[in-house]
Amino acid sequence: MRGIPETPGAEALLKQARQLAWISIAYICSTIVMLFFVMAGSQALKTEMAGEFLSLVPPTLFLIGDKIGRREPNQKYPFGYERAVSAGYVGAAVALLGVGAFLLFDGAMKLAMREHPTIGGFPIFGHVIWTGWLGIAVLLWSSIPAFFLGRKKRSAAKVLHDKTLAADAEINAADWQSAAAAVIGLIGVGLGFWWADAAAAVLISLEIIRSGWSEVRTALGDVMDRRPLGILSKEDEKVPDALTDYFRSQRWVKDVVVRVRERGREFTAEAHVVPSIEDNLVDEICKAAEGACDLDPRLASVTIAPVRRIPDDVERARQPAE
């Protein structure tokens, strides 16, 4: 199948990931509706609701990206559509950061103005109960399944090498912490500490800013063809080194510079090779390209450019970044 790593079971995983995304979307929508009704004057719940709206972005981007990203290349888009999602991802990450900053400001102002959150009664089933209890129930409803969804998404993201899915999983995991903070805020207000609510809101907004900042960095790096990073570890992928070693081990190769970039869920590599032979060169190149692709299921294509000497610009790719 086009656009996913050639790992056994990847197609089934992709199908599962799509289901997870749909479940998340349905789930988040239900939470938003409930939060809307029980929000009352709580800043923490308001912040949590904004967080829920933001968590709709990654699963939606994942589904759209999956649909567009696997289209076949054509004359207009000769390299295919894999990058479609990277573009949207930059926007989503910036939005995350912006909303986090707004909520931090909003919560800090409430603290500074000493605003006491009003959380009164809520009529339900013929009784009037404290709205704070309902808020806590909704927070539990939203966060406990999100925790398990997040774990499932993480493992799928690793195999599929899907950034959007990985970010989605991270946000689900963080949801659990922000919901816990909001619960403590509400209980604090219940105990008569008016500031607990806004303080929890500030904590949650800091978490949104933190994840927004890391998403912005990842998203910009992707667009700039940074060397591939591990989906979860965010450390350098070993694929470029493995390719370099592979080419070095070929008898006909005198020197080589390998450059790898991520295109959606896949890698494409370019190798500038200084050959030591002239005969059968084309055959050797074709054979090496095929063999190179087998090194990692995520390698979709390896292009080999035979050169007399490594061009200066390409040569610089060996230098560490300053």
Next chain:
Amino acid sequence: MSCPRYAPLIAVALVTSCGLPKDPERTSEHLAATHELRVGFTGNPPWTSAAKAEPSGIEPDIVRRFAAQQGVHVAWVGGSETQLVKSLKEHQLDLVIGGFDKTTQWSSTAGITQPFAKDADGKKHVFLTSPGENRFILKLDRFLTDQMRSSAGQS
């Protein structure tokens, strides 16, 4: 990620959570000690008529019944909306009446109660309260919701 660092905190909070919510500025305690409900009113007939020093109308009647139920008397304070809301925010008043509905511009400054009546235009009428005095507000919300039910929303 995974197990929340706050888990023990939540447990402690849950154990101590009987009798929630409390009033940060101790309105309920104040009420129990002084037996005095401090109510601001501003004229807006037929809800509240401010022709005399003691207001009359639909809302003052409800307030009197609430006070009777709580075993306290009402100390009335007349004034403009702006003055009264300022006093609410400074916790010098417990309650303000004057024909406010749920969409009142004061909802970000003062607390608002559950509705006790629905008028001909479908507007839900509420009282303004001292912000964040959640135990007092919950008590009032219970009373007003009963009021709404027994009158079937008619005023």
